[in-house]
Amino acid sequence: MRSHWLSEYSLSTENEQRLEKLYQEIQKESEHFLGYPCSSVFDYSALYRFLQFPLNNAGDPYLPSNYHLNTHDFECEVISIFQQLAQAPAGTTWGYVTNGGTEGNHYGLFLSRELFPEGMVYYSQDAHYSIDKILRCLNLHSIMIRSQPNGCMDLEDLREALRIHRDIPPIVCATIGTTMKGAVDDILGIQEIFKDLALSRHYLHADAALGGMILPFMDNPPPWNFTSGIDSISISGHKMIGSPIPCGIVLAKKRNVDRIAQSVEYIGTLDTTLSGSRNAITPLFLWYAFQTIGVRGFKDIIPRCLQVADYSIQELNKLDHHAWRHPYSNTVVFDRPPAPVTQNWQIACQGSLSHLIAMPHVTVAHIDRFMADIRAAQPQIIARSQPFTACETLAENNTQEIIIVGGTDGHLLTDVSAALASVGISIEGLIAVKVEEGTMLRLRVNDRDRALQILNQTLDIGRCYGQSRPFNTEEAAQILSQVEYQAVSGDALLVELEDKAGSLATLMKKCHEKQISIRSVRLLWRGKEKAIVELASAEPTQLKAMLADQALTSELVDLSS
Ligand SMILES: Cc1ncc(COP(=O)(O)O)c(C=O)c1O
Structure with a gap:
């Protein structure tokens, strides 16, 4: 303040400390500032003196x-x-x-x-x-x-x-x-x-x-x-x-x-x-x-931003996140990452989508750190000693649930659905998520004991269940909290199935035969005779073509007739 009698009124030490704390917090947060279109690189110190008027x-x-x-x-x-x-x-x-x-x-x-x-x-x-x-x-x-x-x-x-x-x-x-x-x-x-x-x-x-x-x-x-x-x-x-x-x-x-x-x-x-x-x-x-900066400077800045945007797309795609941008935009749209990532990074989210905006302050180094966090947040396979491992969830109200983790060769959902279909067990709810080294299934069935029995027999999981539990309750809860996000996909397709044991098994078998890798499956709705399943795949075009194929439709119909 310019010299004036008001200058004797100054900030208390406590309030000075509060301001300092705020400054430190803002500085830290600015390191994770990816999702909002405000550039944070500038130096306007030459104009600070005008703030005194x-x-x-x-x-x-x-x-x-x-x-x-x-x-x-x-x-x-x-x-x-x-x-x-x-x-x-x-x-x-x-x-x-x-x-x-x-x-x-x-x-x-x-x-x-x-x-x-x-x-x-x-x-x-x-x-x-x-x-x-x-x-x-x-x-x-x-x-x-x-x-x-x-x-x-x-x-x-x-x-x-x-x-x-x-x-x-x-x-x-x-x-x-x-x-x-x-x-x-x-x-x-x-x-x-x-x-x-x-x-x-x-x-x-x-x-x-x-x-x-x-x-x-x-x-x-x-x-x-x-x-x-x-x-x-x-x-x-x-x-x-x-x-x-x-x-x-x-x-x-x-x-x-x-x-x-x-x-x-x-x-x-x-x-x-x-x-x-x-x-x-x-x-x-x-x-x-x-x-x-001037017009010449902005002509230089914009293509640089777009290069960083393209780099993000390339890296997100590598991690199986469908990512894209419009040709005249530095906004990169991609599948919403798990909660630990969205909590740590300021990216904007709307439903199943997120975006980052490659503003002038966003560098390749920022993107690399962001990717490392996404990678770290992918659910990890806990047990690898057997091809398949299963355990019941300990969620108190959901006694009919089963979690299965494994299947590094991508057969898990095909085999589990076929095994349950073979004894007429109905799947009431299902989430299948591709995790880093295989698949995790969360199933709700109409007869859990029988399902576990058949899964034990068919998939050789008996040794894990009940004896050496492959993961404890907290680990299971943590994985499940991430599953919700992983299961959401921008290019999901909805498939109507006859509500009969075996429909899903046929569909999964077909996907497997055609080498279409399924990223997530959700049983969205189940009526008296029909069920609607949401499938997301890394190869959505092939999946769409396969679903449009009359031969598959008739096979699904045959199965239910
Ligand atoms: C398309 C669009 N219009 C308007 C606004 C609002 O602009 P402002 O934040 O400058 O008020 C935004 C902000 O992000 C925007 O994206």
């Missing part, structure tokens, strides 16, 4: 204001840089530095509502969660459009929704780099639909939180900016650019901004933004990044 950018950045401690000139330069990146004509577009991507989306949708108060907003299932909230704030009617499995808005669904509501001006909120999968919505496809349905009054907002700082630096990017007919765009400033304080940029057509402008005598300027007081430091961070 009560800076404020209230009001329109382009107009003089009564509040002189502002950075409006720098903000306007930043806007001009983004106008060039987004090919927004300087004469007809306008912008300001926001508090983040969310505010930019709010602003774009606010302008759209002022233009079409009766409009209907269309946004995809994969749009950022903020869109839903903004629509509630603005009291706008909306329809959520289905997404394709790759995260892009399903244009057939959009076309149908627009066709039904042709009398209402559409406001489409497209995403340029979705949060979970990095998908880019097809802007030109959306425009085509407007044209086909003769919807001349429309508004198109682009949420380009992360993509808006990737696509401008790539060769032949998909259409995303003002040349493709968008009306407004929101880009985050703390993501690829790495502003240490959240911020963003919104650009919009001037004629739409003019509709909402209000003159305010107190600040002596036009109120054209969402917030009143506005951050005046963040425009300096953005300006500084473009004066140092």
